[in-house]
Amino acid sequence: MSTLALGSLIPWLSVLSVETIQMSDCAIELHVSSTQPTAACPLCAQPSGAVHSCYVRRLADLPWAGIPVVIHLEVRKLFCRNDACPRRIFTERLPQLTAPYRRQTQRLWEQQRHLALAHGGEAGARTALQQGAPASAKTLVRRICHAPLSPTPTPRCLGIDDWALRKGQSYGTILVDLERHRPIDLLPDRSAETLAQWLRTHPGVEIITRDRAGDYADGARQGAPEAVQVADRFHLVQNAHQVLHRLLERHSRGMREAARTVNQQHTQIDPAHVTQAVVDGEISPSPPAALAAASDGSPPARPLSKYQQHQQARRARRYALYCEVQRLRAAGGGIRYIARQLHIHRTTVLRFLAETFPEQAARSKRRSKLDPHLPYLQAQLRAGQDNAMQLWRELRDAHGYRGSRALVSRWVAAHRALCPPRPASRPRPGAPPQSPAPKLPPRFKTPSVRSAAWLLTADTASLDEDQAQFVEYLSVRFTLRGEAIRIFGAGFWRKYRRLYLEQR
Numbered sequence: 056m057s058t059l060a061l062g063s064l065i066p067w068l069s070v071l072s073v074e075t076i077q078m079s080d081c082a083i084e085l086h087v088s089s090t091q092p093t094a095a096c097p098l099c100a101q102p103s104g105a106v107h108s109c110y111v112r113r114l115a116d117l118p119w120a121g122i123p124v125v126i127h128l129e130v131r132k133l134f135c136r137n138d139a140c141p142r143r144i145f146t147e148r149l150p151q152l153t154a155p156y157r158r159q160t161q162r163l164w165e166q167q168r169h170l171a172l173a174h175g176g177e178a179g180a181r182t183a184l185q186q187g188a189p190a191s192a193k194t195l196v197r198r199i200c201h202a203p204l205s206p207t208p209t210p211r212c213l214g215i216d217d218w219a220l221r222k223g224q225s226y227g228t229i230l231v232d233l234e235r236h237r238p239i240d241l242l243p244d245r246s247a248e249t250l251a252q253w254l255r256t257h258p259g260v261e262i263i264t265r266d267r268a269g270d271y272a273d274g275a276r277q278g279a280p281e282a283v284q285v286a287d288r289f290h291l292v293q294n295a296h297q298v299l300h301r302l303l304e305r306h307s308r309g310m311r312e313a314a315r316t317v318n319q320q321h322t323q324i325d326p327a328h329v330t331q332a333v334v335d336g337e338i339s340p341s342p343p344a345a346l347a348a349a350s351d352g353s354p355p356a357r358p359l360s361k362y363q364q365h366q367q368a369r370r371a372r373r374y375a376l377y378c379e380v381q382r383l384r385a386a387g388g389g390i391r392y393i394a395r396q397l398h399i400h401r402t403t404v405l406r407f408l409a410e411t412f413p414e415q416a417a418r419s420k421r422r423s424k425l426d427p428h429l430p431y432l433q434a435q436l437r438a439g440q441d442n443a444m445q446l447w448r449e450l451r452d453a454h455g456y457r458g459s460r461a462l463v464s465r466w467v468a469a470h471r472a473l474c475p476p477r478p479a480s481r482p483r484p485g486a487p488p489q490s491p492a493p494k495l496p497p498r499f500k501t502p503s504v505r506s507a508a509w510l511l512t513a514d515t516a517s518l519d520e521d522q523a524q525f526v527e528y529l530s531v532r533f534t535l536r537g538e539a540i541r542i543f544g545a546g547f548w549r550k551y552r553r554l555y556l557e558q559r
């Protein structure tokens with residue numbers, strides 16, 4: 056190979072000589088050695104030609120036509136002859152080729168960094184393997200981490216905020232160039248001194264936006280006294296929002312009252328609401344047991360428990376599916392066809408082809424710590440004692456029960472139907488007899504403080520009828536907005552709302 060052709064492949068021939076090149080299908084190995092007559096000591100920079108010893112470094116290089124290249128580089132160790140230098144022996148540096156301790160050439164290192172920046176870790180690793188210079192994903196990510204940062208000019212508008220190394224425990228400070236929208240530095244703490252020091256070493260900041268903490272104000276005053284300090288919009292809105300939260304927390308009773316007032320508008324049972332509640336499984340599709348029993352003259356039973364309602368709804372869904380299977384079968388559908396149509400398994404279709412509706416088998420009974428105490432619990436429920444906490448204490452203290460309280464609570468909840476019905480409250484003389492109304496879940500639930508704050512600051516046009524009433528009631532009856540105005544000064548509330556909406 057001519058020196059010219061080799062020079063285009065190996066650009067370091069001015070300081071290296073190529074001894075041998077071994078080529079195979081899977082690797083190209085170059086044996087090279089340094090030709091520098093002298094080398095400078097890395098500490099004192101004094102050149103030295105006094106050789107101590109030699110050793111061979113193994114460096115990966117850019118592949119040639121997809122074939123990996125390995126350079127076996129013979130480097131020398133030299134004596135430093137400067138008596139004042141603490142280093143006695145040093146290894147010669149070849150900065151054109153590679154950096155100390157590195158196991159790849161500089162140009163391969165840079166190519167890996169470009170690959171990592173363009174593709175990221177895993178995808179970059181796959182590309183690198185395909186190109187003949189394999190590198191792991193972690194290696195590529197390390198290339199990004201070790202890449203030198205481009206110098207950042209001192210910003211004109213500087214944003215300062217704290218950030219958590221560990222939330223609630225240790226915080227640092229982040230500095231952001233607000234015109235270029237880029238973080239430019241991280242400070243190890245959030246003290247005034249650190250910030251002032253940074254500002255002194257980076258003169259030229261004209262505007263500083265910050266939260267309303269005193270330390271940053273002090274730091275900015277000390278480090279850049281001529282800069283204008285601005286409380287930023289984010290923190291103003293955040294502070295206002297915190298005040299609103301505190302206000303609402305004080306008015307939790309008022310919020311419940313407001314929600315109740317909204318619900319009282321709907322005391323007439325809204326058929327759409329009932330239908331929706333049935334669909335949602337919140338109430339049973341069958342008429343409540345209390346109503347059904349009252350109509351046929353038998354003693355009224357207790358309304359179904361949540362679990363029983365859930366069971367009933369489940370059975371209704373299975374029954375509807377059974378009817379559908381029967382209908383499709385009557386229309387001549389095959390088992391596979393029916394299974395495909397209804398998105399169920401063929402085994403289920405076969406089961407539903409039976410003449411009678413296959414009721415779901417009861418769950419196999421598991422042994423429970425409660426088993427020995429069931430007769431006692433049943434007797435207590437029949438006597439009207441259904442206080443689970445009380446029953447658990449009795450079992451624990453007098454009957455040697457060692458299980459959990461939750462187990463007792465669950466059993467009592469599932470078997471409350473054993474209790475005799477409670478006597479209805481005595482009607483007032485002259486009042487019309489009241490029929491027991493089905494208990495529906497409230498149409499408008501009391502919102503959390505967070506949701507209520509959202510409602511209060513939302514655009515009125517985006518609220519539904521109930522939400523608007525709730526906000527109106529809170530605003531008028533409890534003068535929430537009035538309080539906020541008193542705290543922040545007239546006009547703030549309107550401005551806050553606007554800022555808040557923009558923020559969102």
Ligand SMILES: [Zn+2]
Pocket residue numbers: 096097098099100101135136137140141142
């Ligand atoms: Zn030296």
